[in-house]
Amino acid sequence: MAQQRRTPRGAPGGSRRPGPRERPRTRSIAPSASAAPTPGRPAVAAATGRRRPRLTGRAIVLVLVLAVLAVSYASSMRAYLQQRAHISELKTAIAEREASINDLESEKRRWQDPAYVEAQARAHFGYLMPGETGFVVLDARGRPLEAGAELSDPDEVVKTEPTAWWDDAWASVELAGHPPVATEGPADKIGGRQ
Numbered sequence: 001m002a003q004q005r006r007t008p009r010g011a012p013g014g015s016r017r018p019g020p021r022e023r024p025r026t027r028s029i030a031p032s033a034s035a036a037p038t039p040g041r042p043a044v045a046a047a048t049g050r051r052r053p054r055l056t057g058r059a060i061v062l063v064l065v066l067a068v069l070a071v072s073y074a075s076s077m078r079a080y081l082q083q084r085a086h087i088s089e090l091k092t093a094i095a096e097r098e099a100s101i102n103d104l105e106s107e108k109r110r111w112q113d114p115a116y117v118e119a120q121a122r123a124h125f126g127y128l129m130p131g132e133t134g135f136v137v138l139d140a141r142g143r144p145l146e147a148g149a150e151l152s153d154p155d156e157v158v159k160t161e162p163t164a165w166w167d168d169a170w171a172s173v174e175l176a177g178h179p180p181v182a183t184e185g186p187a188d189k190i191g192g193r194q
Contacts, residue, residue, distance in 0.1 A: 110116045121127040128134045137145045140157065 126134060126136070139145050
């Protein structure tokens, strides 16, 4: 008795009938000579009868992913640039405040010097040391002149005679009894319009 060798399913050379659950295998048919590509028609279009779409599902998904990445990177970049600008503003403010602190510290050191305190008291308050005589120069109205002011020549000053208070009172009574006459009538036009 000779043993028969079984060929595995799907192996070439096996002549088995497909079982009830198996589907018969179909062979792919090569394109015939009539479907050969011509200069005006591509081979794929001739075999299938339709053109391949240019925008596939994968391409759409890729474009969407790239758009989402671009939006997320753009918002992150905007936040980064805003933070950099804020940091530079804060650094500028810190430098200004440090300069102000240094000025105040030098002013504080100056106030520790008795000669500086004495000079400030003389300049601002008019203090004098014992035995000194102070002079204040007044202007025509009786106010002290500032340090940069200049005195004018006394001959150029306009001199007015003072009047008594009763003369001013009587002049106002006369003015009330005899008001000045209006040279023009009431305005008929406002701003050049009737």
